Amino acid sequence: MKFLNKYIFIIIIGILGILWILYNINIIYNIFFKKKKKIYTNKLLSQLCQIFPLIVFIISTRLFFYEPFTISSNSMYPTLFTGDCIIVQKFSCFKNNMYNKKIEFKKYIPIRNDVIVFQYPNYIQKNYIKRIIGMPGDTIMYHPFTKKLYVIKHRNIEYTNFFRDRPLSRPDKIPDLVYSRYSYENIGTYRCLQRELYQEKICNYTHNIIITHGIKNFVYKPYNCKKKWMWIIPKNKYFVIGDNRDQSSDSRFWGLISKENIIGKAKYVWCNVHYTNKNWWNTILFNRIFKKIQ
Secondary structure, X not given: OHHHHHHHHHHHHHHHHHHHHHHHHHHHHHHHOOOOXXXXXXXXXXXXXXXXXXXXXXXXXXXXXXXEEEOOOOOOOOXXXXXXXXXXXXXXXXXXXXXXXXXXXXXXXXXXXXEEEEEEOOEEEEEEEEEEEEOOOOEEEEEOOOOEEEEEOOXXXXXXXXXXXXXXXXXXXXXXXXXXXXXXXXXXEOOOOOEEEEEEEEOOEEEEEEEEOOOOOOEEEEEOOXXXXXXXXXXXXXXXXXXXXXXXXXXXXXXXXXXXXXXEEEEEEXXXXXXXXXXXXXXXXXXHOOEEOO
């Protein structure tokens, strides 16, 4: 749907561009060739062609540079409030080096601790806003009961599979090595977290059974008789979480996000409007105007 909207915008710009060119060609032809001082043209077409550059500027800015969004939940509190209207940057502006002052514009490159807007992995028509905690190569460990989260940072790591067909010469020297398929299967990759409700009826008694599936892109294994959640983040994947962790649906529940689903970085809060307030002076939070998001 997002790509379809872009194509629709491009088609509209193309049609308006053709009309704008024809309109100006007609004016130039009448002035310089027919020597007409007063030109009669269609009023609607004339007004449309006059505002065409402004339309192109607004649509281009929204598609390629900046896009507005509105915060509808408190999952990022206290960084972002419900009702905040934010501006999202879709590109990165930087200089090549200290000697070459040439400025380049490239697509936004995610960085740790950035607050980003992205497409929800399970439903790309819905946009979420979270903070990047884990980068490619990192290991994330989370305990669901103590709610403690650990980030083990790794950079420039290359993974290589190593196999050796020769058997061990002295397997008795490695007593802790377990040759068990069952132990190996204790480490598994599961689907995203989903809860399904089933009913079981035995002897006219009905019981509700809740089945919880695993979490996407996460490896679950017993460690010292404690259950922990662990993610090893692959290339072009990111682990995101809300600042208000107790009221946030994030990577802990539905897994990692892809780089291609990231829309951009949240830069500023340009206003906050509460339409539910009866008093007009409490409708706008003036301390939120043009507040930088960090």
